[in-house]
Amino acid sequence: MNASMTGSDAAAAGERSRAASPTAAPRRNLRAAGAVVFWLALVTLPLWLTHVGGYTALGTKILVYGIAALALNLLLGFTGGLSFGHAAWFGLGAYGAGMTLKYLAPSTPLAIVVGTVVGGVAATVLGPLVMRRRGIYFAMITIAIGQLFYFIAVRWNNVTGGEDGLAGFERAPIHIGPWVYDVQHETKYYYLVLVCFAIAVVIMKLLLASPLGHTWVAIRENRRRLQFLGVRIDLYIWAAFAISGTLTALAGTLNAMLFNFTSPQDLHWILSGNFVIMIVLGGMRKFWGPLIGVAIFVVAQDYLSSVTDNWMTAIGLLFVLIVLLFPKGLLGMLGRRGKEAA
Amino acid sequence: MQLLLFNAFNGLIQGVFYALMALGLALILSLNSVINMAHGGFLVIGAYLAYTLAPYLGFWGALVAGPLGAAVIGLIVERFLVRPLYKRPDPLYTLLLTFGLALIIEDMTRTIWGAQGLPFQIPDILNSSVSSVLFFITGYRVLVVGITLLVVLGLWLMLRYTRLGIRIRAGTLDLETVSSLGVNIYLLRALNFALGCMLAGLAGVLAAGILGLTPPMGSSLIMPSFVAIIVGGVGSLVGAVFGGLIIGVAAGITTTYFPAASDAVIYLIMLVVLVLRPRGLLGQEGLFE
Numbered sequence: 348m349n350a351s352m353t354g355s356d357a358a359a360a361g362e363r364s365r366a367a368s369p370t371a372a373p374r375r376n377l378r379a380a381g382a383v384v385f386w387l388a389l390v391t392l393p394l395w396l397t398h399v400g401g402y403t404a405l406g407t408k409i410l411v412y413g414i415a416a417l418a419l420n421l422l423l424g425f426t427g428g429l430s431f432g433h434a435a436w437f438g439l440g441a442y443g444a445g446m447t448l449k450y451l452a453p454s455t456p457l458a459i460v461v462g463t464v465v466g467g468v469a470a471t472v473l474g475p476l477v478m479r480r481r482g483i484y485f486a487m488i489t490i491a492i493g494q495l496f497y498f499i500a501v502r503w504n505n506v507t508g509g510e511d512g513l514a515g516f517e518r519a520p521i522h523i524g525p526w527v528y529d530v531q532h533e534t535k536y537y538y539l540v541l542v543c544f545a546i547a548v549v550i551m552k553l554l555l556a557s558p559l560g561h562t563w564v565a566i567r568e569n570r571r572r573l574q575f576l577g578v579r580i581d582l583y584i585w586a587a588f589a590i591s592g593t594l595t596a597l598a599g600t601l602n603a604m605l606f607n608f609t610s611p612q613d614l615h616w617i618l619s620g621n622f623v624i625m626i627v628l629g630g631m632r633k634f635w636g637p638l639i640g641v642a643i644f645v646v647a648q649d650y651l652s653s654v655t656d657n658w659m660t661a662i663g664l665l666f667v668l669i670v671l672l673f674p675k676g677l678l679g680m681l682g683r684r685g686k687e688a689a
Numbered sequence: 690m691q692l693l694l695f696n697a698f699n700g701l702i703q704g705v706f707y708a709l710m711a712l713g714l715a716l717i718l719s720l721n722s723v724i725n726m727a728h729g730g731f732l733v734i735g736a737y738l739a740y741t742l743a744p745y746l747g748f749w750g751a752l753v754a755g756p757l758g759a760a761v762i763g764l765i766v767e768r769f770l771v772r773p774l775y776k777r778p779d780p781l782y783t784l785l786l787t788f789g790l791a792l793i794i795e796d797m798t799r800t801i802w803g804a805q806g807l808p809f810q811i812p813d814i815l816n817s818s819v820s821s822v823l824f825f826i827t828g829y830r831v832l833v834v835g836i837t838l839l840v841v842l843g844l845w846l847m848l849r850y851t852r853l854g855i856r857i858r859a860g861t862l863d864l865e866t867v868s869s870l871g872v873n874i875y876l877l878r879a880l881n882f883a884l885g886c887m888l889a890g891l892a893g894v895l896a897a898g899i900l901g902l903t904p905p906m907g908s909s910l911i912m913p914s915f916v917a918i919i920v921g922g923v924g925s926l927v928g929a930v931f932g933g934l935i936i937g938v939a940a941g942i943t944t945t946y947f948p949a950a951s952d953a954v955i956y957l958i959m960l961v962v963l964v965l966r967p968r969g970l971l972g973q974e975g976l977f978e
Contacts, residue, residue, distance in 0.1 A: 429781050476963045483724055483780045484923050487915055488963065494912045495956035502949040616912070620726070620788045627785060659796035666789025670782050671773065 389541060393534045404605065405649060407537045409642050410544045411601045416625050416637035417551060418594035423623065424631035425555065426587040427567030428477075429486040431619050432493030436592040438614030439466035439496060440599025442507060445609045448516035455518050455530055459543070459600045466596020469496075471589040478585040481570075490616055497614040512610025513603075530604075540601050547594050554590065555634070563587055620666075628669050630676025639677055693945050695825045700941015701934065702830055702899065703913075705837045706892045708933030710914035711921070712844070713888035715929040718918070719861040720881045723771060724780060727787040728889050728914070729907025730794030735759035735890025736897040736906065737802055740809055748812050752894055759890025760883040766790065767882040772875065791908065798904040809897035833895045840891065841930060848926070857881055861924070913937075916959045922972020931970065 392406045415437055422428045443462030451457070477488045500507045507513055518536065521528040530536045554560050562583050565573055573580050603609040612618065621644065629640025647665065651658035673680065710728060717725045725731075739755030746754055770790070774782050815828040848854035856877055860867045868874045892910070900906060917936055921928025936955040943954040962969060 423781075429779075429784070431784065473960075476960065476967075479967070483718065483722065486724055486780060486784060487919060487923070491912065491915050491919055491956060491959055495953060495960070498952035498956065502952060504949075617792075620785070623781070624785055624788075627781070657796055657800060659792045660800075663789040663792030663796065666785055666792065667770065670786040670789070671770070674777065674782060 393537055403533045403537050407540050407605050409645050410540050411598050412641045413638045414544055414547045415595045415598035416622055416641045418591045419622050420626050420631055420637045422587045422591040423626055426563040428584055430489045431486045432489035433595050433622050434614050434618035435493035435496045436466040436470050436595040437599035439469050440596030441603035441609035441613045444600035444603045445513045445516050453519040455521050462600030463597045467593030470592020474585045474588040478581040493616055493619055497611055500611045500614055512608055514608050517607050518604040624666050627676055630678030633678040636676050636678040696941045696945045697938055698825055700938040704934040704937015706896045707913045707917045707937050708930045709888050709892035710910055711917035711929035711933045713885035714914055715918050715926050717882055717885040719924055720857055721878050723783040725787050727790035729911035730791045731759045731886040731889035732893035733798050733907040734762055736893030736902050739894040740902055755894040756887045756890035760887035763886025764883045767879050795904050807902040809902055811898045829898055913955055916955050919959050919969055920962050922969025924973050925971040928969055928971030
């Protein structure tokens with residue numbers, strides 16, 4: 348397992364060793380071309396998605412969940428911290444944004460900032476409780492911490508709307524000087540989300556290329572060795588937890604404004620589990636793996652819930668099959684095959 | 690005062706369910722290294738099997754048959770789904786697998802028995818109050834506490850004195866050594882998994898008599914059981930039982946003064962314990978650190 352992890356890791360150590368290899372130039376061109384196609388596809392998505400049977404809000408949802416899954420993967424795939432409670436930060440972001448719009452001011456940027464800060468601060472404050480834990484214990488504590496906010500949202504009826512969820516707010520048009528960007532329009536909101544997605548991706552890419560990101564990968568690969576070297580790994584895990592939680596909260600704010608609604612389900616551990624399976628489905632050792640997992644999962648969920656009442660069973664079967672048959676995820680499998688061919 | 694006693698006693702009963710669940714979870718956690726997210730599912734299976742079999746076997750028969758049914762299904766799940774994953778040391782995969790199972794079991798329960806709550810008939814003798822002042826102490830509730838005490842005691846004796854129990858305890862400390870001494874650890878882990886599921890099934894049957902049966906009853910009981918383990922200390926079975934009782938009673942007492950916080954309070958207790966004593970009340974130092 349270890350050998351394949353280090354070998355297939357694209358983000359951290361791979362970049363440099365690849366530049367030195369003789370096939371570097373064509374590879375780099377291929378990657379650049381791939382990136383151009385990828386971003387072009389996202390920019391033009393509202394034009395073609397409806398023609399292949401989708402709808403714009405579905406694309407927006409994929410990007411929103413994509414931010415959350417990529418952010419969670421900083422912790423899960425790159426640092427090796429099994430967080431099973433990321434719905435907490437997602438939901439806090441959602442409630443933060445919703446309550447800002449409802450009670451504070453009808454300003455979309457303010458809602459995004461407040462929600463992100465609320466979720467980010469909560470993750471930062473609670474991070475020290477888990478940063479020294481490993482494996483099973485880490486997972487259990489994150490699951491349980493997540494549920495705290497779920498129950499607060501359910502019980503604090505008069506503010507959060509309780510079980511029924513928080514409604515009665517709307518994303519507001521953005522005023523930039525004399526211009527008005529009316530995000531109430533679905534396609535315009537998609538582009539706002541795309542901008543947030545791009546910013547989040549740039550932040551994450553920069554972090555992973557920095558010494559901080561390299562340390563995260565090193566913690567995943569050999570925690571004990573880093574400890575022997577005198578690295579305060581708990582602080583690095585805390586940083587991963589806080590950053591990952593903050594970006595997940597950002598996704599939560601965008602999700603609340605996508606539907607102009609948020610409910611305790613956005614805080615529930617089932618959503619946390621869904622995030623993790625999306626990541627595993629796409630491939631947790633690759634930067635873009637989670638996004639592929641999200642796209643497949645969201646489309647599958649959308650489709651299944653329209654054709655069968657037993658979509659929960661179908662999703663559950665998907666979990667079981669992925670774990671038993673595709674533990675490396677789709678990108679992980681493709682990567683391995685490519686290496687064997689070369 | 691009576692209201693406080695009433696709520697505290699209700700909390701104690703809840704705590705008994707948490708403790709039974711947490712005990713099974715902790716057994717599976719320490720020997721099988723599996724965070725069994727489907728544990729609530731096994732609780733539901735036990736409860737609904739007992740409900741279905743009660744007309745044929747009577748209440749007492751169902752009380753035995755429900756947990757046994759959960760154990761048998763646990764054995765099958767362990768053999769065909771969990772066992773192939775032991776060779777992957779990352780707990781992520783068993784966590785996701787059992788998570789998927791939890792979704793399937795809840796959904797299938799809803800399809801087979803319906804989404805509405807069902808009542809679980811208990812014998813009339815058990816329904817009457819034991820005392821006229823403390824009206825809330827019914828025979829059934831005394832029975833629940835009594836059965837749980839017996840089961841916990843029996844489990845303790847088994848783990849302490851029988852060959853199987855000693856092997857289970859040894860396996861939680863060092864599975865490789867136990868294996869090299871000639872013990873069939875696959876069988877050992879299978880039996881342990883089934884034992885854990887049986888405890889969940891028992892919690893299900895007992896809970897059905899008080900709370901009735903609903904498909905999501907498992908997922909609502911599983912989270913407090915996690916908290917019970919964290920509060921009691923990961924790796925300690927006694928801790929799991931105490932953790933369950935403590936959070937149950939604490940939630941009950943909170944209901945008296947501040948009903949809205951009764952769910953959140955158990956998570957607050959967990960946070961306080963994690964801050965003051967990170968390994969839990971009875972947890973071992975250095976485990977999973």
